[in-house]
Amino acid sequence: MVETYKKWYSPHLSGDFELLTFGESGYPLVLFPTSMGRYYESKDFYLLESVRQFLEEGKVKIYCVDSIDKMSWYNKTISPADRIRNHIWYDQLILKELAPMARQETGQEKIITAGCSFGGYHAANFAFRHPWLVSHLFSMSGIFDIRGQLDGFYNDDVYFNNPVDFLPHDQNRELWNMKIVLGTTDRDPCKADNERLSRILTEKGIDHWLDIRENAAHDWPIWREMFPAYLAQF
Template identity: 30%
Template sequence: MSLGAIRYGHWGRPVLVFPSEAGRAEDFAANGMVGAVQGLVDAGRVSFFCVDSADRWTWSDNGKPTEDRAHGHQVYTAWLEQAVIPWINDELGGEHHDLATLGVSMGAYHAVHFSLTHAHLAPLAIGLSGNYDVTTWHGWGEQGDATYFANPTAYISGMQGEHLAWLRSHVSVLLVVGQGPFEYEPTGSLPSSTAFAELLAHKGIPHQLDLWGSDSAHDWPWWQRQLAHHLPRFC
């Protein structure tokens, strides 16, 4: 499994960007997302640190049972922790604790999951058209701890006590989803985003749900608009 990363921007708030399902680091710029906020980049308000996905070996490999895919995701998380975060810190000239995460489609899951499990590093997550329940991804086989702790819908449901209190004071989640083509079927993004927002509200975790209209599709042109709408207030 060979993975890479690319930086866009020279200064500003660092944003760790996850691509759509099985995507590559260069997809973010190639699909107009950097261009959609080029003014923020040129003004030194934001730097994007874009990474490859490992979905082809993990969540997108339907030949593996869900638990095995979740174990593969643990390897990907270790790469983020041991290689990507140190690279970002090196690029920034020292440890940085104001990292935001961002992703579209399956990348939204990665962004939100990483911030919820690494809020000390990435206190803000922006998920565009995400599905936050990994058990809905054509899974099979028995599910154990690896699946549970990779599934925001599961571990947030079970969270309580001091850990929940700490998370409430350290993280904020923005969920954006349209009500147009492919946001309901086959992605499940619309029902998952609304259900996950309800769960975050029930647990008292700071969040915002922004529902776009019936013309807003599960596609790059809409994600460009959503990013341009929301990102300026965070950087």
């Protein structure tokens, strides 16, 4: 697998941003880390190794992005309003800095988003907020209700970054064109979140796959099974 390190100054974050890319060509896939994870996490836990075949065949080029969760959702030293504002800057970085670069490097019009655990939230929230840009969403043990990170605070910024709130009312026609996989397990603490989001999608008539794996926990071994299975579907 061809691995490349990238770093640049982000005007949206007012600081440096780092990522790793894997592969040389193919469909661009933005892979978000777990809670407060770093850009090298998916490599360290062998998630990239599980999809080596797809990378070597040139089916996908994977962009393992850094997170800023420590400055946003998990930053208890600032107000909830500032936490959500910091996340919005991160969303804009992915939208206006990373996505254009990935599209230019691969020659594709759309991207795939994917992530495990809290990375599943990021993948889903970005995809549902910008469905014109995202062709596929692969969430593995994701959460989709972010209000637990905000100490009871709620405003429009929270609403528009909380998929279980804004998605039921969203009529963007591109949502019906997206290929969506929600992966979870029978022992996953996020199982109820996935079932809830699946019900919302079903009520809207949006086709998707709710994949509930048996005898598995919320952990890397099952995600290493899910990820290649989902890539094989597209």
